[in-house]
Amino acid sequence: MKTILLCTDGSAFAENVYKYGAWFANQFHAPINVLFVTDIRSQKVASIGNLSGSIGLGASEQLLNELVNLEHEKAKLNNQRARLILQNAAEVLKAEGVADFNLINKTGFLVDCFQEFEANSDLIVLGKRGEAADFASGHLGANVDRIVRSSNKLCLITTREFKPIERILVAYDGSLTGKKILQFLVDSPGWQSIKIHLLTVGKNSSDQTAVERLSEAKQWLERGKFEPTCSLMEGEPEKVIANYVNQHNISLLLMGAYGHSRIRHLIIGSTTTQILRSSNISVLVFR
Template sequence: MKHILLCTDGSIFAQSSYRYASWLAPRLDAEVDVLFVSDIRSQKVASTGNFSGAIGLGASRDLLNQLVELEHQKAKLNQQKAQLVLQDAQQQLSDGGVREVRLIHETGFLVDIFHKFETNSDLIILGKRGEAAEFASGHLGANMERIARASHKPCLITPRQHSPVERLLLAYDGSESGQKILDFLSTSPAFKGLELHILTVAKKVEDNHAIARLKDAETQAQAAGFQPICQLIPGNPEEVICQYIEAENISLLLMGAYGHSRIRHLVIGSTTAQMLRSSHIPVLLFR
């Protein structure tokens, strides 16, 4: 992973993402593209239709001119906001040791525009929520959910508060995405030297298939230089993973974005979505 795409809106969640990117990019020797998208809807003002029948021709022309001027002023303010947000991101990333930062400003809708830059990126980083975080505290950000569904690259979803990354948890279910995480751990320097936990959740502890999957994951992790702490715990995946994170003071969760039976192109897997909602640590999703 040599190219990271960081999506920002300047919110408090974005501020946390800068710190995680500053930690991860040097470990990968990666450059970071910072993308800020001005929502095109924020530049639209009231309808500039024909008001002459209601308020008279002269008044209608004056109102239209005022609306056009207001739209120009909004565009200028959005441009200034974008520059400030991007400059702040660049400063924080550079101070954090990122070797190369490129700033990108676009106008439109993030979920549509990010695809243009995703192609040349190896990893997407974005905050769990955005500017409206204080007004919908029980929900995930709409852009985050859409990007997690649509992206073909691994996504690091960051929480509100930054904490040092010391202990990793791989929630392993034997899926294709789970294997991709093991491959990443084997080939990437990102997490070398950190404590790795591998957790498999099954319906019962005597599940031979789950035991075999966990053993295989342990073998691969050991071959990559880790000394993993492996656990098979019965129960509900969301509850077990949350409890394990709390009990073991886990600082980063790695998991597949989808399970075996998910409608892959329409929804995030239910376990994934629940973990993103409840977790106070970053989550690295693989598809």
């Protein structure tokens, strides 16, 4: 892992974005870029439009001047806010033992600015929700949903509370993405000290396909010197995974990203979305 990108908005989720980013940076000896994007809409003020005919030319010019001054003041406040947010990020990262980081402030929209930095990043870290977290606690942040769906990089979606990573759960389905997760663990010595749980969801306990998948994954991890705790369970994947996380005090969930059925997305959403919305732990999403 060469570079980690932390996307922050200064919300209640931000501090733990920094802490999780720091954990991965320390584990993988990777530098961090912290990106804060000032929403360009927050610097715009209402236009006077064609008010001159209704309030008079003189009044219109006076209002225009006041609006221009207000826009300048908003720009100053936004710059100050950006400095404070990035300063807080720097303080948290230093406290977590990270020295190699870069602070970046852009003006625009996150989903647009993000593309500029994604190409040179191996891991993207985002808070589960943003500034409206207290008003939309049952939903994913709009930027998170867009970025996770479109990015081809590893995405870590963090929760509001930091939880030390001691036990991880791999939700394995036998897909190419699932195999990528296993190889990621085998190639990364930093996971050797962490307890790994391996879960496959089947039609029933004698589902031969699921049994073979679980055996395959177990052997793969054992070749990497891991001793995984393996489980085969039946039921709806999102419910099975959620129950397992709670029962075994899992710290981090590793799973594949969205599937390829656009109809399923439109009608009922994907398992990934449902788990990201409801999970009380952070989720590392693979493409």
